[in-house]
Amino acid sequence: MNVDERDTRLGELLDRAVRGIEVAREPAPVVRRGSRRRVGVLVASVTAVAVFLAGVGFAATQVGRDVGDLSGLGDNGTFASPVFPWTMPVPGGWHAGGSRFVGGPRDMLQDLRTSFVTNSGATLHGSVVVGSELQPGVADTDVIVVVDPFVGTGEAQPMTLVLNAERDDTTNAGWVWRDGKLCGDTGCARVYVWHGPDASEPDLETARSVAEGVRLVRSRPDPAVVTPTVDYLDNEDGLWAEVPAGWTLADENLTPNLTDPREILSVGTFPLRVGGRAATDAFLPGNAIADLGSDDVFVTVQERHGARASDFPARPRSFSPSAICADGAEAGCAYGTALGLEGIRAWWIPFADPVSGRGFYSFVAMGEDAYRDPAINAAAWRLLDSLAFDATGAPVAYPVPALGDYDYVQEAGGGSRIWPRSGSAEIGVHYRFEVGHCGLAYITDFDGSFWQPILRHAIGAGSPSVLINSDRGTIRMSNTSQAVYTSSTDVQVGLLRLEGSIVVGGCR
Amino acid sequence: MVADRAGFEGFYREHLTRVVRACALVTLDPAAAEDVAAEAFARLWSHWGQIHDEDHAGGYVFKTAMRLCAKRRTKASREVIGGVVDRPVADEFGRSDDRAAVFAALGGLSVRQRQAVALRDWAGYPTDEVASMLGMRESTVRVHLSRGREALRRSLSVEERDR
Numbered sequence: 001m002n003v004d005e006r007d008t009r010l011g012e013l014l015d016r017a018v019r020g021i022e023v024a025r026e027p028a029p030v031v032r033r034g035s036r037r038r039v040g041v042l043v044a045s046v047t048a049v050a051v052f053l054a055g056v057g058f059a060a061t062q063v064g065r066d067v068g069d070l071s072g073l074g075d076n077g078t079f080a081s082p083v084f085p086w087t088m089p090v091p092g093g094w095h096a097g098g099s100r101f102v103g104g105p106r107d108m109l110q111d112l113r114t115s116f117v118t119n120s121g122a123t124l125h126g127s128v129v130v131g132s133e134l135q136p137g138v139a140d141t142d143v144i145v146v147v148d149p150f151v152g153t154g155e156a157q158p159m160t161l162v163l164n165a166e167r168d169d170t171t172n173a174g175w176v177w178r179d180g181k182l183c184g185d186t187g188c189a190r191v192y193v194w195h196g197p198d199a200s201e202p203d204l205e206t207a208r209s210v211a212e213g214v215r216l217v218r219s220r221p222d223p224a225v226v227t228p229t230v231d232y233l234d235n236e237d238g239l240w241a242e243v244p245a246g247w248t249l250a251d252e253n254l255t256p257n258l259t260d261p262r263e264i265l266s267v268g269t270f271p272l273r274v275g276g277r278a279a280t281d282a283f284l285p286g287n288a289i290a291d292l293g294s295d296d297v298f299v300t301v302q303e304r305h306g307a308r309a310s311d312f313p314a315r316p317r318s319f320s321p322s323a324i325c326a327d328g329a330e331a332g333c334a335y336g337t338a339l340g341l342e343g344i345r346a347w348w349i350p351f352a353d354p355v356s357g358r359g360f361y362s363f364v365a366m367g368e369d370a371y372r373d374p375a376i377n378a379a380a381w382r383l384l385d386s387l388a389f390d391a392t393g394a395p396v397a398y399p400v401p402a403l404g405d406y407d408y409v410q411e412a413g414g415g416s417r418i419w420p421r422s423g424s425a426e427i428g429v430h431y432r433f434e435v436g437h438c439g440l441a442y443i444t445d446f447d448g449s450f451w452q453p454i455l456r457h458a459i460g461a462g463s464p465s466v467l468i469n470s471d472r473g474t475i476r477m478s479n480t481s482q483a484v485y486t487s488s489t490d491v492q493v494g495l496l497r498l499e500g501s502i503v504v505g506g507c508r
Numbered sequence: 509m510v511a512d513r514a515g516f517e518g519f520y521r522e523h524l525t526r527v528v529r530a531c532a533l534v535t536l537d538p539a540a541a542e543d544v545a546a547e548a549f550a551r552l553w554s555h556w557g558q559i560h561d562e563d564h565a566g567g568y569v570f571k572t573a574m575r576l577c578a579k580r581r582t583k584a585s586r587e588v589i590g591g592v593v594d595r596p597v598a599d600e601f602g603r604s605d606d607r608a609a610v611f612a613a614l615g616g617l618s619v620r621q622r623q624a625v626a627l628r629d630w631a632g633y634p635t636d637e638v639a640s641m642l643g644m645r646e647s648t649v650r651v652h653l654s655r656g657r658e659a660l661r662r663s664l665s666v667e668e669r670d671r
């Protein structure tokens with residue numbers, strides 16, 4: 001047959017294979033057991049599609065430090081969104097989490113489904129579906145607040161949630177739930193309070209406060225909310241950054257016609273449009289610069305291909321206007337004026353990264369109000385400070401240094417307290433690393449510390465097998481507190497450094 | 509015209525399943541297909557104001573989905589920092605013998621071949637539109653189609669359609 005002709009017989013076979021794939025076209029407030037809540041929430045994801053990622057990312061960084069306990073955040077721990085301003089209070093002692101989010105920020109859009117907080121230590125996996133079968137470990141004393149985003153436009157914006165009347169959970173005896181909705185100009189969220197028959201009144205009161213504290217904010221995030229950061233790892237470009245929560249990470253190259261140097265990171269406090277006419281020269285994304293408002297910040301990093309470190313000034317210990325423009329010459333570094341960009345302060349900062357030996361141009365632009373706002377101003381420079389780069393070329397894997405056997409003491413409450421035995425390692429260097437038979441989430445000892453996979457609490461059926469199985473891969477520190485384990489099958493898992501000893505029991 | 513944002517939801521409802529199914533034929537993973545479709549629609553949403561009509565929107569979302577499918581396959585099973593994970597592995601849509609056999613056969617094709625076959629033979633797009641969606645020349649699409657069909661027919665014991 002002519003290859004241009006459609007092969008309807010094959011087409012029919014393919015259709016039979018996928019005909020059974022049905023997806024809910026609207027989010028249902030309660031989904032029957034076994035149905036695909038995730039799919040229903042796809043609808044929800046579209047408008048508020050990126051709403052929760054940083055919240056979970058932020059939560060992940062917090063959770064990673066203390067396995068799900070956000071009490072360290074105090075009474076005002078907050079989930080925050082990187083793209084659409086959205087926040088949810090997290091009471092001290094409550095646990096927070098979110099549905100799966102797989103992929104880096106470039107894949108962030110689709111990957112968040114629900115977020116939740118709960119009063120118990122129960123480990124919840126994936127999407128928490130109100131009205132579905134309770135997950136293992138959830139007790140009748142538990143209270144769970146679930147937040148789902150969904151499409152909603154042109155509606156009123158009740159900034160204080162009003163919960164509807166209680167309804168019976170037909171799946172779980174004695175459990176009930178209430179819900180309410182609130183909308184902002186970026187979308188809506190449905191908030192559920194779901195609890196067991198033995199939930200205490202104080203917990204229920206707290207849950208109501210949490211639900212009523214969910215905010216879809218019209219304006220930009222408060223600097224206090226911006227403070228948390230979201231880890232960003234770009235494997236293709238060998239780049240790690242801590243992006244302020246609430247800021248927008250470009251998921252496309254804003255300067256697609258620029259080949260050398262090549263843009264590898266662009267972040268702003270506003271939606272970033274690709275391309276545009278050159279603002280001043282071809283290095284700058286014209287649309288992004290044109291959209292930069294008085295209270296906005298834009299940061300981009302470009303890499304010069306094949307550059308030698310000696311071609312660039314040394315990377316400053318800490319990026320700041322004063323570090324770049326010595327001797328009170330900061331005004332002269334308000335480059336925007338010279339560029340003809342009225343009302344914008346901007347800096348081109350070339351630097352060589354000593355770890356990777358790569359050469360970069362970073363560009364920071366701020367509107368006048370942002371420049372005068374200490375929190376936003378500082379966040380831009382902290383972003384540059386957080387940058388960590390891989391060395392180019394194939395990594396050389398060394399064995400992980402080790403020092404003797406583990407010291408341990410038996411704990412009265414069970415288990416053994418152990419101290420790290422690994423020797424020091426260097427940032428940016430790949431080390432061969434063998435994960436024991438209990439997996440990466442059990443004991444990961446590297447550079448004199450134990451390390452914890454991010455979202456360790458969320459290990460579930462779909463977790464990478466390296467978390468629970470032996471594996472031989474490589475491990476590399478990106479900075480003093482973060483590392484990446486790359487498995488033999490190229491699964492990559494982020495790790496956070498733990499301080500001091502840990503208590504371990506038997507592994508499953 | 510679908511420039512009003514309210515119209516997006518209707519478009520979404522109408523086309524979501526089709527996009528998910530197309531993606532499933534490429535990713536061979538319905539759950540990943542949902543993800544890809546969701547992101548494709550999300551990106552469509554961000555450009556909704558610049559969309560002229562439903563054909564334009566349909567082309568955009570399919571093109572985006574196919575690009576993301578390829579990316580997803582390239583990075584299959586790779587999890588990134590901050591993203592550990594809890595992907596259900598079971599196909600909760602329910603399996604069928606048809607699907608198992610066809611997916612197994614599709615698994616023997618390259619991503620490009622699967623894309624070409626899915627868009628041409630399943631979705632029914634003309635070859636030139638498939639080329640546009642996949643960002644390749646028509647001649648290249650024809651090569652992928654030819655090889656993909658041949659491999660599928662061989663695996664599924666399907667005779668070539670009468671000339």
